[in-house]
Amino acid sequence: MKKIAIVGLFLIVGCVLGYFVLQTLLLPPSEISVNNEADTGLDEELSKGVEFIDESTNFIEQKQYEKAREMIENAKESSDILLKRTSHHEDEGKYLNTLINCTDGLVHVIELSDTNDTVGTIGHANKFLVDFSNLKTIGAELTEKHPDIAEKLNIEETMVNLRPIEYDIMDFKEEYKTNKTPPLLPISFEGNSKEFTWKDHLGKKWSFKIKISERRYKKYINLSHEINESEDILKFVTDEDVQVREIAQWFNDTYSDQEDKANCILSFVQECIPSIAEGRDDYFKYPIETIIEGGDCEDKSILFLSILKAEGYDVAFASYPQHWMGGVALKGDLKRVKNPYSGVPIEGGGTYYLCETLDKGFKVGYILEEYKNINPLMLVIPR
Numbered sequence: 001m002k003k004i005a006i007v008g009l010f011l012i013v014g015c016v017l018g019y020f021v022l023q024t025l026l027l028p029p030s031e032i033s034v035n036n037e038a039d040t041g042l043d044e045e046l047s048k049g050v051e052f053i054d055e056s057t058n059f060i061e062q063k064q065y066e067k068a069r070e071m072i073e074n075a076k077e078s079s080d081i082l083l084k085r086t087s088h089h090e091d092e093g094k095y096l097n098t099l100i101n102c103t104d105g106l107v108h109v110i111e112l113s114d115t116n117d118t119v120g121t122i123g124h125a126n127k128f129l130v131d132f133s134n135l136k137t138i139g140a141e142l143t144e145k146h147p148d149i150a151e152k153l154n155i156e157e158t159m160v161n162l163r164p165i166e167y168d169i170m171d172f173k174e175e176y177k178t179n180k181t182p183p184l185l186p187i188s189f190e191g192n193s194k195e196f197t198w199k200d201h202l203g204k205k206w207s208f209k210i211k212i213s214e215r216r217y218k219k220y221i222n223l224s225h226e227i228n229e230s231e232d233i234l235k236f237v238t239d240e241d242v243q244v245r246e247i248a249q250w251f252n253d254t255y256s257d258q259e260d261k262a263n264c265i266l267s268f269v270q271e272c273i274p275s276i277a278e279g280r281d282d283y284f285k286y287p288i289e290t291i292i293e294g295g296d297c298e299d300k301s302i303l304f305l306s307i308l309k310a311e312g313y314d315v316a317f318a319s320y321p322q323h324w325m326g327g328v329a330l331k332g333d334l335k336r337v338k339n340p341y342s343g344v345p346i347e348g349g350g351t352y353y354l355c356e357t358l359d360k361g362f363k364v365g366y367i368l369e370e371y372k373n374i375n376p377l378m379l380v381i382p383r
Helices: 002-026 034-061 065-084 090-114 118-145 147-152 155-179 214-221 230-236 242-253 258-272 287-293 297-310
Strands: 192-199 205-212 315-320 323-330 351-355 377-380
Touching: 034 065, 034 090, 065 090, 090 118, 090 155, 118 147, 118 155, 147 155, 155 205, 155 214, 155 242, 192 258, 192 287, 205 242, 205 287, 214 287, 230 297, 230 315, 230 377, 242 258, 242 287, 242 297, 258 297, 258 323, 287 297, 297 315, 297 323, 315 351
Parallel strands: none
Antiparallel strands: 192 205, 315 323, 315 377, 323 351
């Protein structure tokens, strides 16, 4: 009986396979390939749509708004074709459609901003912020599910280009709300672009880009830089600034180990931010200023501690005569430095390990001999 059952099973499988093989042999080649050709056509339509939006963005930057709108209409035609088809292109079609909405809103925002129509600008700006929030969500999901398609669509590059506009719109709205008068600077793609590349404490190479608008830069230049007592330095730690938090978030993908991540951030500040002797001991900079201009020991320590604090570390300033360092709270012994400086004990456990931000090559817990016998003034930054 077992043999009969096995033979019967093989006969059933053979019949099924034979049916599909026969269908394939009998169908004309044009019908067999029709689905592949349709998918290829949709791929091309998707690529065209993204290219139209790239061209539209370029025209917006050049203030050629009518040409920008023409490109948006072309992109909409591609999007309509994609959205009408139920296929594996559904996610990509949703992304393209949302990108079109963002770009369409952006034309209105920048054009109205150029004509000093502040109320109209803010109305369209609010819509752009909602659309861009949706775009970030859809882009992140698509990147996680289909990283190859995300790369083809240049999703990462698109986010890098649009994020500074998002920040400039937010600053524009805040400035108008605070001053009750139209902002002097229009919303713009222009800004201070920085591209950083460096090797960290373990020799691993990293790189990222950031653009800071002229509005945000001037905002910090115009803030008070006055220092009357040591505690006044705490106001310069702007870990809540959206672009400081953006940098901190980028470091999430470097190391899971707290000591290594702190070292990676330290190497960034040492290697990528120019060390500048300003000749003024009493002048302190905000992190955004230091990113653009460079700075001396206190400025680079402020930037370092702002990023660390945004990452969730407990941090403190270490003040020496004529010198400043950062301190980062870590538990247990350091593993990257032999015979490290003991640091400053924390009540309740742990140690503030000191960090030299001015010179290159110093790891967390390693400082010059001349400072090891001096007790620094520690200014703990509140959580």
